[in-house]
Amino acid sequence: MQLNYNHLRYFWAVARDGNLTRTAARLNVSQSSLSVQIAKLEQRLGHRLFDRTGRQLVLTEAGQIALEHADTIFASGDDLVSTLRDSGQPRKQVRVGAIATLSRNFQLDFIRPLLGRHEFDIVVRSGGLDELLGALVALGLDVVLTNQPLSSALQTKLVSHLIATQDVSLVAPPGLVSGDRSLPRLLRDYPFALPAQGTSARTGFDGLAGRLGIVPQIVAEIDDMAMMRLIAREGAAIALLPPIVVKDELASTKLVEIAKLPGVTEDFYAITVQRRFPNQAVAQLIYPGRFTTSPPTAPTDHSHSLSSKPPK
Template sequence: MAQLNLHHLRLFRAVARDGTLTGAARTLNLSQSALSTQLRTLETTLGHDLFERRGRGLALTEAGRIALDHAEAIFRTADDLAATLAQAPGSRRVLRLGALSTLSRNFQIGFVASLVGRDDVELVLRSGTQADLLRGLQAMALDIVLTNLVPARDAASPYLVQALSEQPVSLVGPPRPDHAARSLAEILATEALILPTPESALRAAFDALVDRLGIVPRIAAEADDMAMLRLLARAYAGFAVLPPVVVKDELAAGLLVEHARLDGITERFVAVTLRRRFPNPLVAELLNRAHITEPLG
């Protein structure tokens, strides 16, 4: 294969983003014919058509979609390298953090608290699915990912996983006069419950618990988002199964009470990174601060 021309790759990316030769040529300040010629050269180099015509526009072929993914990764890496090497003492640094969309917002804010408000730091916070976040990490669009789902690892895995905290899980609900008198089994058997959705590890552990106790729970609501579990608990929709850190402000204010600890059930929070030649120093700073040996809360 002929050597890949990064200039052609940059032009290809512009056309893929615009969807038309005319618009991309205008943006690039090139003639449409010159742009078309250079795209054909790239296609010849790669040995595949990258676009197919759809009406008045251009759509990526399967090969084109693969090429665009790689092009984005290449240019993000180049930007990352330039920004990292250009950093000087006192310069403003950017930390790009991704968090699982269902993760506790309180935990996320607590993790980055030491960087919030600093004049020398810009925080870029994104949320998404585990798959999207890990793709962003590999493409270097993210520096670190926070999740409670530990990615599978083997000898070929690129991920570095650091445990941040293992949170206890409790039954949390509105204050009751008989708060201290009832056992866990009594609460589970009589109260409406707000539960994580069945596909979560936390729900699987809870289902195993009630099965051992011979209890059929009365489910008021299910949610896959810790923020939604928190809102449902605040609305007194039932007793929520969640880590107390998720509702720490409500517990401190007395709006909610931790009625029972679910012994043996925990929620694990981890940070996922990649080994990089030029790591973002803010990542190490956060991980060093967040090295926790005992559960929070």
């Protein structure tokens, strides 16, 4: 016997509300009818989906699994309608995920071409990379922004677009560094706040210090660019950052660029999932106006595309 998707939708509604009475009122059906629909789904699946705690319904382990599948199924349905409907229909939603540690200035630059365009609703969601990629695969997001490259295990499902490679600088408040600003002296004499290991900027910095034979004094390792920005403003250490992260502070001279690091860069990626009908607004963000070539019509492999120029 095949799954009855009406039963699944009723279960999905109750699971999201956590309360049978509230769901019945919202859907304008009786509680008994709602209970019957869920009971039929439980019978079909062979597992109890809810435990009752007082007046609240709490998902069982089987219920959690069913909810995850229901989220994916109904998100796919919404995406189908959104993708294939006529352009004259209501506003098109663009759902962007960004790792929580990513520069807010960079995120703003990415979505800026859509700001003020009334045909688009822009949703920006922050979170961990694994969480966001899961939502992307489930079609709950259209694109994920990150400064971390994909692991080889994920490259069969996802497409990684290198959308910007930015130079990285040493920045600090005015007056923190005096006299000789040569790189060997800076690395020997001053404390540093650095990105966490694994990022392209940190790898480049460690390689540069190693070639100079210097072990720098590292007082902080931070994977959150917003926190790194605050550390730099406090003046406790020289920070290693792409200038875009602190462009407002540099413009107001609250921070100054102490030195550029030759060959040390930070890479920024837009991750998409391979789809027959991709969100065209996202394709416009990744390609036209940012790239010198047009987007491929059906990407089938892990790809890297380099921006003609980095965001401001």
